[in-house]
Amino acid sequence: MQKKYKIFPAIQALYYFVTAVWPFIHLESFLAVTGDKTDIWLVKTVSVLLLPYCLLLAYLTFNSKRNLIIVLSIMLCCFVLIGIDFYYHFTGVIKWTYVIDGVLQILFLLYWVYYIINSKE
Template identity: 35%
Template sequence: MSVLLLGQSLFYLITGLWPILHYPSFAKITGPKTDVWLLCIVGWFITIIGVVLLAAYFLNEVSTSLFILGAGAPLMLAGADIYYVSKKVISKVYLYDAVVEIVIVDAWLVMGFAGKVTSPLH
């Protein structure tokens, strides 16, 4: 579980901050965007998810809520990648991201079924 948390958190920190810190290189790889402000907002959301996952890594805490975030975020991102590539709104390079996101979802599901997710104490 720790490899998954660390890997996903670092991936999200890098991919979330990249368009914010250096849009020209991001646009060169992914294609130009008309709504850069929206790209930055999405980048900040991805970054904060990375921060939460990194905190869970250092605190060694994997709750049901974290499981939902850890698996749900990449599921949503993969879905958006596939949908908007199919509509020709974004570049096909985003399909590479979709593959990575689906692998992350699969890893979370394996961990969930393996009992690596803790239930909150009430």
């Protein structure tokens, strides 16, 4: 992976990390931004599930080897989060702030598509 590719995975890892730990550090502010939730256990479960992706993104940031399986895993994560964000927002379940996350996930996904198209073995 060339140096120009390293900043984007680092930004995505940081974003996922902040998203993952925020409900544990200050649940009240998380709920103020994202909306009230009835199942706090589910908020924390989804948050914890983002942590392995942080590790995968850190690997891509600090390792010069191209790893297609990790990239495809990250892309799948982006795709699933896009679906969740938009589906549940437009069905009235979650707040508009999730649309912002959905847009960010689209940008992340587009980056990884670009990465795959422009990477060399």
